[in-house]
Amino acid sequence: MEQLDIKSQTLSELKKTVEDLSEKPFRAKQIYEWIHKKQADSFGEMTNLSVSLREKLERKASLVSLKVLDVQTSRLDGTQKYLFALPDGNMVESVLMKYHHGNSVCISSQVGCRMGCRFCASAIGGWTRNLRPSEMLDQVYKIQKLSKERVSNVVVMGTGEPLDNYDSLVRFIRMLSDEKGLHISQRNITVSTCGIVPRIYELADEDLQITLAISLHASTQEKREKLMPIAKKYSIDEVLSACRYYFQKTGRRLTFEYSLVGGENDSQEDAEELARLIKGLNCHVNLIPVNPIKERNYVQSDKKVIENFQNKLEKYQINVTIRREMGRDIDGACGQLRKRYLDKREDS
């Protein structure tokens, strides 16, 4: 029989588990705090539980705990990249970025990805499986523990499409922001999606206060389809209608991510078209100079082209920032560290 994934259980589910073990209900709160507030890695650490309860937990449940395979630290800005092994041996990567306003962790939501965006390193090996809520939580817990830095922001922008692992994502958000756990404010949690329209509507109705970031990357249907296969399933107009609904329901300003790919989507006309497209929406545009991967010949836009793109959007009173490139010296782009390990494994 498969062991219970106790780190993915909400407090009310844990109460039921404790009851099934013929223990008193208040034990559930103690265990929950050990797992989510103190980030215990073993039942043995839970010293205010009786030895017999700890033994029962050991038999019935597993406490998902990721193993660190590699940590790279940028000499340029202190950004840290973590490569973790999941309990089944699969690997995911996460990043710790230090900003003036606090520390931000970028987590993965799936092993691999099946969305196939052309410029993305995570798309190349395809999709293996979804992560469990416990495996998403533990990326944050482990980084906070190992770096001894308080994590204040979490972005779901690593490998994987979070809305393709919807139920686990929503559970992860609720548990991460739970006051009995790490208690990260939902306002400091961002979920980035390539635009799975029905799930955007569903997320809008969840009564969460998170920021939704949409990977737009193009301002016409035709160009978007060239870069992102998912665009063939959900049109740019459908994505924007879903965004309007999201804002209406949550009052949360949206972010549009736009990776600038030299000669593909970075012209002045592209900028103008983008401005027209998102006009009237309460949003912010994040321009990301594409991080070239060796499997494709995409190149970064010239600095001047990027600036002109930004200026054009600003002329239309659109809020724009250019994403600061963090950790350029440490397998910067999403999925590159993991990919390097997988390639090495295949070679040997």
Ligand code: SAH
């Ligand atoms: N599946 C989610 C999260 C992906 S990663 C999504 O699609 O939004 C976060 C962002 O980085 C996305 O906007 C993604 O399109 C972008 N991205 C991925 N690889 C990139 C690269 N090599 N250069 C620039 N941006 C990239």
